[in-house]
Amino acid sequence: xxxxxxxxxxxxxxxxxxxxxxxxxxxxxxxxxxxxxxxxxxxxxxxxxxxxxxxxxxxxxxxxxxxxxxxxxxxxxxxxxxxxxxxxxxxxxxxxxxxxxxxxxxxxxxxxxxxxxxxxxxxxxxxxxxxx
Numbered sequence: 279x280x281x282x283x284x285x286x287x288x289x290x291x292x293x294x295x296x297x298x299x300x301x302x303x304x305x306x307x308x309x310x311x312x313x314x315x316x317x318x319x320x321x322x323x324x325x326x327x328x329x330x331x332x333x334x335x336x337x338x339x340x341x342x343x344x345x346x347x348x349x350x351x352x353x354x355x356x357x358x359x360x361x362x363x364x365x366x367x368x369x370x371x372x373x374x375x376x377x378x379x380x381x382x383x384x385x386x387x388x389x390x391x392x393x394x395x396x397x398x399x400x401x402x403x404x405x406x407x408x409x410x
Contacts, residue, residue: 279388282358283350286383289393290345290362296337300330304389311395317403339406340375342366347378358383368405375405 280288285302292298303309309329311321323332337343345362352359363378377397384392 280385281353282356282383282385283353283360285385285388285390286350286358286360286381286393287348289383289390290348293333293343293345294337296330296333299333300326302390303329303393304386304391307390308392309390309395310393311397313396313399314402316399339369340366341369343375345379356385358385371406371408373405375402377401377405 280302289299289302292302303326305325307326307329308322308324309332310323314321321332323329343364343366345364348360348362350358350360359380359382361378361380363376365374365376367373368375380396382392382394383390
């Protein structure tokens with residue numbers, strides 16, 4: 279069974295493969311970015327199929343999306359917390375998306391039960407909005 283840190287590192291390293299990422303999640307696992315609600319975006323996916331679709335959609339618009347500068351700060355038997363960043367071009371706007379995420383992962387039986395990520399919504403808005 280993978281530890282929470284191993285799960286988080288696997289998620290981060292496999293982000294270019296939506297099916298591999300989705301396979302890390304429990305059947306009822308959740309990937310959510312609640313800060314995006316302030317931009318009118320429902321960024322919550324539950325279950326491997328929805329998570330695979332969510333990641334595939336992101337990659338369709340940001341094909342070079344890859345995590346870098348990965349730092350894991352906290353690990354307990356069922357949780358891990360880290361920060362990681364992205365710098366990649368957004369296809370729909372031609373802008374560069376520069377972002378640092380903070381992610382809290384909750385593991386259960388070697389799978390991701392919850393991955394909640396926080397991010398700078400202004401940086402996201404600027405990169406993904408055509409009118410800024």
